[in-house]
Amino acid sequence: MASMSVKHAIAAAKKLRSLQERFNPGGSDIYPALMGDEAITALIPSGNPLSVHILMFTRALREQGTDEQYEKFGRRADNNEIIGTFAQTELGHGTYLRGLEARADYDRGTEEFVLNTPKLSSYKWWPGGLGQTCNYCIFVAQLYIDNEAKGMAMFVVQIRDEETHMPLPGVHVGEIGKKMGLNGVNNGFLGLKDYRVPRLNMLMRHQQVLPDGRFVKSPVSQVSYFPMVFVRCMVARQNSNYLAQAATIATRYSVIRRQSPIEEGQPEPKILEHLTQQMKVIPEIVTAVVYRLAAANLQNMYNETAEAVYRKDFSRLPELHALACILKVATSYDSTYGIERLRQACGGHGYLTAGNLGNIFAMAAPACTYEGENSVLYLQVGKILMKNWSQVLAGRELMPSMAYISECSKMTSFPQWTGSWECLLKAIQYACVGSIRLAFQSYNARVQSAQSQTAAVNYSGLELTKAAELHGRSYVAGNFYQQIVNSPNKHQRSPQFQKVLENMLELHLIQIFFRHLGDILRFIRITEDEISALQRRLEEVLKELRPDAVAITDAFDFNDKILSSALGCYDGNVYERLFEAALKHPLNRKSVPDFFEAHLKPFMKENADNAKKSKL
Numbered sequence: 001m002a003s004m005s006v007k008h009a010i011a012a013a014k015k016l017r018s019l020q021e022r023f024n025p026g027g028s029d030i031y032p033a034l035m036g037d038e039a040i041t042a043l044i045p046s047g048n049p050l051s052v053h054i055l056m057f058t059r060a061l062r063e064q065g066t067d068e069q070y071e072k073f074g075r076r077a078d079n080n081e082i083i084g085t086f087a088q089t090e091l092g093h094g095t096y097l098r099g100l101e102a103r104a105d106y107d108r109g110t111e112e113f114v115l116n117t118p119k120l121s122s123y124k125w126w127p128g129g130l131g132q133t134c135n136y137c138i139f140v141a142q143l144y145i146d147n148e149a150k151g152m153a154m155f156v157v158q159i160r161d162e163e164t165h166m167p168l169p170g171v172h173v174g175e176i177g178k179k180m181g182l183n184g185v186n187n188g189f190l191g192l193k194d195y196r197v198p199r200l201n202m203l204m205r206h207q208q209v210l211p212d213g214r215f216v217k218s219p220v221s222q223v224s225y226f227p228m229v230f231v232r233c234m235v236a237r238q239n240s241n242y243l244a245q246a247a248t249i250a251t252r253y254s255v256i257r258r259q260s261p262i263e264e265g266q267p268e269p270k271i272l273e274h275l276t277q278q279m280k281v282i283p284e285i286v287t288a289v290v291y292r293l294a295a296a297n298l299q300n301m302y303n304e305t306a307e308a309v310y311r312k313d314f315s316r317l318p319e320l321h322a323l324a325c326i327l328k329v330a331t332s333y334d335s336t337y338g339i340e341r342l343r344q345a346c347g348g349h350g351y352l353t354a355g356n357l358g359n360i361f362a363m364a365a366p367a368c369t370y371e372g373e374n375s376v377l378y379l380q381v382g383k384i385l386m387k388n389w390s391q392v393l394a395g396r397e398l399m400p401s402m403a404y405i406s407e408c409s410k411m412t413s414f415p416q417w418t419g420s421w422e423c424l425l426k427a428i429q430y431a432c433v434g435s436i437r438l439a440f441q442s443y444n445a446r447v448q449s450a451q452s453q454t455a456a457v458n459y460s461g462l463e464l465t466k467a468a469e470l471h472g473r474s475y476v477a478g479n480f481y482q483q484i485v486n487s488p489n490k491h492q493r494s495p496q497f498q499k500v501l502e503n504m505l506e507l508h509l510i511q512i513f514f515r516h517l518g519d520i521l522r523f524i525r526i527t528e529d530e531i532s533a534l535q536r537r538l539e540e541v542l543k544e545l546r547p548d549a550v551a552i553t554d555a556f557d558f559n560d561k562i563l564s565s566a567l568g569c570y571d572g573n574v575y576e577r578l579f580e581a582a583l584k585h586p587l588n589r590k591s592v593p594d595f596f597e598a599h600l601k602p603f604m605k606e607n608a609d610n611a612k613k614s615k616l
């Protein structure tokens with residue numbers, strides 16, 4: 001499987017290169033690379049073994065290396081002359097980066113670093129492509145000078161001979177084993193023993209080790225985390241794509257499959273006529289659109305921040321970090337759970353490999369873990385919200401994506417309930433700020449009672465997580481509201497199109513309202529009549545969006561090859577394709593399977609003989 005994936009990935013990368021040269025000659029614009037990686041990734045159901053090379057290895061060389069280091073390594077990596085990965089996670093550590101055990105000791109006598117993974121738990125474990133594909137990696141290690149720890153640093157390390165692909169001396173490398181998905185990616189392990197690299201193999205754009213061993217600290221240590229921020233932005237984009245693919249499949253199947261009359265004596269309707277089926281499928285279509293728009297915003301913010309960081313302006317890093325964390329978490333959680341809901345909406349056929357929903361789930365699900373495990377990133381955002389709440393209490397301005405927190409903090413009570421979009425959006429934001437305030441009170445009480453900040457974060461973890469989750473909802477819903485209601489290009493939309501978008505906004509806001517009704521009722525008084533009115537609106541907007549469901553998912557414009565699903569093909573010939581797929585199963589090559597003579601027949605005969613004996 002791995003070699004097939006590599007073959008497909010290389011073919012697709014060549015195609016991508018020709019597309020880039022045609023549409024973006026010599027450009028360094030990241031989109032063609034991303035689109036290409038998306039395309040490559042989507043075309044290789046078992047995952048793209050070059051993803052981490054494209055998304056992290058080349059980017060780390062460009063952003064963390066000096067111009068000279070880019071010329072030496074980065075250009076060859078961008079041109080796919082060398083293939084690398086990002087080797088940070090270890091067998092024993094993934095989240096707690098300051099606990100990473102791999103070490104780099106500077107030898108000023110030879111102006112080299114001596115790299116070691118001192119224990120089994122120090123082995124790098126998980127990096128994509130590391131097992132068999134890559135011949136280089138970015139090796140993340142704790143830097144030591146005269147045995148004094150200086151923090152994390154990144155090193156360009158060649159792990160295999162460029163001609164023979166043999167592991168180099170001092171390198172122990174291989175595949176970590178079968179996973180629940182992405183089995184074409186050959187995630188690997190790497191042990192290094194007294195492996196020497198020249199001083200100039202340490203990426204030194206932001207921090208340096210001089211020939212005499214003097215250490216020049218980075219002005220902002222967190223800039224070394226920047227490669228992870230980029231992938232978190234990518235996850236938001238990629239996982240909204242996975243959800244859109246699954247929503248396309250389930251929608252198309254739901255207008256082909258007929259089952260269970262709604263009126264006695266009437267013909268069986270398309271299953272999408274059932275209200276409960278609409279509630280399973282249509283909100284997922286809208287969620288995919290909502291996150292695509294949020295991910296595009298995040299991508300723009302990433303590009304602006306990356307350019308600023310290149311100019312040594314680190315001012316926007318904190319906001320990008322906060323947004324990248326919360327959108328990576330929100331998109332990966334909602335896409336993973338949404339894809340499973342869509343699979344279940346397709347009944348038994350949703351469980352067939354030919355439907356491809358299981359594989360889309362297996363591609364989407366690990367994003368809840370890699371690039372920062374979601375519950376950890378929720379806590380990270382919770383901490384940032386605590387810091388920002390202190391700013392609010394001090395009367396200081398907040399970063400733009402948190403400005404609503406300041407506004408809501410000035411409200412002594414929630415205004416008269418109207419149920420309008422603005423009211424629903426403000427309700428989610430108001431509940432978020434209420435949760436932040438409660439979390440802060442708990443956190444602050446703990447710090448005041450002499451708990452360390454780290455311990456206070458841990459013991460306030462449930463409230464911090466809730467506040468972070470509601471912050472994500474507030475940002476995403478606010479972004480969608482702005483795009484639909486206040487977009488500068490709104491006048492270019494036809495009235496019909498604007499109406500569909502407004503129905504999608506109505507559905508998203510009401511769906512989020514009901515999902516967090518408990519959180520909202522904690523801070524806002526809403527009557528049963530007002531809630532029942534929203535229930536009626538939910539049923540009504542599902543009915544209104546039903547006729548547009550297929551058109552919206554067709555607009556995602558996934559080629560049948562990308563969907564790779566007998567349930568979701570554009571022509572709707574589901575049963576013919578399911579049957580065609582079934583006949584291709586190896587077990588159908590013979591009428592009598594080999595196991596009949598070898599196992600089944602003797603087993604049944606033995607039982608029959610025993611039955612006869614017991615009658616005698």
Ligand SMILES: CC/C=C\C/C=C\C/C=C\C/C=C\CCC(=O)SCCNC(=O)CCNC(=O)[C@H](O)C(C)(C)COP(=O)(O)OP(=O)(O)OC[C@H]1O[C@@H](n2cnc3c(N)ncnc32)[C@H](O)[C@@H]1OP(=O)(O)O
Pocket residue numbers: 033034035037038041051052055086088089094095096097098128222223225226228229231234235237238317318321370371372373376377380384387
């Ligand atoms: C086109 C699309 C194709 C594909 C789709 C996408 C993906 C698939 C392809 C590839 C992906 C496959 C594999 C993924 C690769 C990996 O998984 S790489 C390994 C990822 N590992 C992690 O993410 C580790 C998670 N841990 C952390 O990030 C950190 O440990 C932490 C953030 C949890 C904690 O940071 P610490 O420094 O340890 O402590 P802290 O006190 O919380 O933070 C100190 C201050 O630093 C700020 N900060 C932390 N992180 C960042 C950051 N990234 N950027 C900016 N600032 C950061 C933090 O806010 C603190 O600031 P203060 O002001 O409070 O001091």
Ligand SMILES: Cc1cc2nc3c(=O)[nH]c(=O)nc-3n(C[C@H](O)[C@H](O)[C@H](O)COP(=O)(O)OP(=O)(O)OC[C@H]3O[C@@H](n4cnc5c(N)ncnc54)[C@H](O)[C@@H]3O)c2cc1C
Pocket residue numbers: 052085086087088089092093094095096125126127128182187366369370371372373375376379
């Ligand atoms: C498909 C896939 C591809 C990957 N690719 C790469 C790659 O290319 N390069 C790379 O370096 N890594 C890669 N990784 C590794 C990934 O980044 C780590 O798995 C991730 O960072 C989580 O670390 P961990 O697995 O060690 O879990 P741990 O850090 O051990 O966490 C385990 C669990 O403990 C809990 N936990 C941990 N810390 C805290 C905390 N502070 N507070 C509360 N709870 C906590 C959480 O529930 C967490 O799920 C990949 C992983 C996967 C699944």
